[in-house]
Amino acid sequence: MKRLILSLLLCLTSLPLPADVAVLVHGYLGSAYSWQQSGVNAALISHGWQPAGIITPRGLLPAPVGSAANKFYTVELPSMGPVGLQADMLRNMLSLVAQQHPDEPIILVGHSAGGVIARMALVQGGVDAPKALITIASPHLGTVRAVEALDETDDPFPISVIKEFFTGELYDVVRDSWAVLLDLVPERPGNLLFWLNRQPHPSIRYVSIVRTGPVGLGDELVPAFSQDMNNIQALNGRSETRLFSVSHALQPLDGQVLVELLAEL
Numbered sequence: 164m165k166r167l168i169l170s171l172l173l174c175l176t177s178l179p180l181p182a183d184v185a186v187l188v189h190g191y192l193g194s195a196y197s198w199q200q201s202g203v204n205a206a207l208i209s210h211g212w213q214p215a216g217i218i219t220p221r222g223l224l225p226a227p228v229g230s231a232a233n234k235f236y237t238v239e240l241p242s243m244g245p246v247g248l249q250a251d252m253l254r255n256m257l258s259l260v261a262q263q264h265p266d267e268p269i270i271l272v273g274h275s276a277g278g279v280i281a282r283m284a285l286v287q288g289g290v291d292a293p294k295a296l297i298t299i300a301s302p303h304l305g306t307v308r309a310v311e312a313l314d315e316t317d318d319p320f321p322i323s324v325i326k327e328f329f330t331g332e333l334y335d336v337v338r339d340s341w342a343v344l345l346d347l348v349p350e351r352p353g354n355l356l357f358w359l360n361r362q363p364h365p366s367i368r369y370v371s372i373v374r375t376g377p378v379g380l381g382d383e384l385v386p387a388f389s390q391d392m393n394n395i396q397a398l399n400g401r402s403e404t405r406l407f408s409v410s411h412a413l414q415p416l417d418g419q420v421l422v423e424l425l426a427e428l
Contacts, residue, residue, distance in 0.1 A: 186270070188273040193242055201415065220255075236260060249280045272297045282296060282301075285367075295428050302347050303356070305348050373387050374408070
């Protein structure tokens with residue numbers, strides 16, 4: 164009997180451990196390329212993470228197969244669309260990831276609005292084997308910058324034409340972004356963030372990467388308190404927090420921090 168138990172233990176210890184799969188979700192006006200351009204992809208690759216491809220609404224654009232156990236995907240979402248639409252599309256993309264990597268834990272990483280979208284996808288359910296959510300400078304409680312952008316482009320004719328003439332393409336981009344901007348205004352009864360922040364969240368690991376800015380209040384787009392998932396009613400006290408006095412955009416530092424976090428998970 165002892166020999167049988169010893170043999171079983173040896174078999175179990177020799178089984179390969181399930182690898183991790185990370186899915187990187189870009190923010191407003193970002194793209195799958197944002198992670199490459201910022202240096203985040205390079206940091207992950209240099210520490211043994213293999214890029215597995217880009218997932219678009221039309222399917223997977225696979226990367227060359229490598230030998231690394233841990234893999235990461237980037238996604239391409241319509242970042243000017245409403246949060247709910249993007250979350251639904253992300254859930255479909257995560258189903259595709261699960262098909263490619265059955266039974267392997269999935270770690271979601273979202274920058275800016277991408278963190279809110281990833282969190283909504285988790286809350287809606289149907290995500291196989293989620294392990295953690297890491298958000299970077301995400302407006303979980305909203306941002307007044309969204310309100311300002313809506314106010315600045317809420318113009319009747321001919322004022323809208325005059326503003327468009329002097330501001331150029333930016334004016335049209337903001338007006339075309341009303342759907343997502345309305346979803347990112349500060350939470351209040353009746354809006355999306357108020358609803359989302361009071362829904363049951365899965366029992367996984369949560370990490371908030373917070374941009375404190377030079378005086379500790381936040382970066383140029385999102386207040387620090389809004390970036391911290393501990394301030395979400397449904398997640399109070401459940402998120403780890405990492406503070407950095409840098410700007411809102413993705414940058415090489417994020418790659419270094421992700422490498423450390425992924426090694427701990």
